[in-house]
Amino acid sequence: MVFLFIFGLNFKYExxxxxxxxxxxSKAANIILITMVNNQIRKKELSEYLGISYPNxxxxxxxxxxxxxxxxxxxxxxxxxxxxxxxx
Numbered sequence: 591m592v593f594l595f596i597f598g599l600n601f602k603y604e605x606x607x608x609x610x611x612x613x614x615x616s617k618a619a620n621i622i623l624i625t626m627v628n629n630q631i632r633k634k635e636l637s638e639y640l641g642i643s644y645p646n647x648x649x650x651x652x653x654x655x656x657x658x659x660x661x662x663x664x665x666x667x668x669x670x671x672x673x674x675x676x677x678x
Contacts, residue, residue: 615654618676623651625671639668 626636637647640661650657657665666673 619651619654621676622665622669622671625669625675629669631669636665636668640664 625631626633633647633651634644637644640647642650642661650661663673665671
């Protein structure tokens, strides 16, 4: 019984951690997209700068966990966004 209770708490903690990560990722993606709009940068231009296909870039923007660290910093550089602007 105690094991089930502890397991239940651990499961809830892991679920909450996953949800927080999703929220953080979506918030970062939204900030990137808003900055792109404000700077009049098209997604097509970004995909060309990154050297990836347009559909692949759209997928990565919808799933920020799929963006590599190198791509992430290239995106920030291209749209002229400081990493501190993404901190929660």
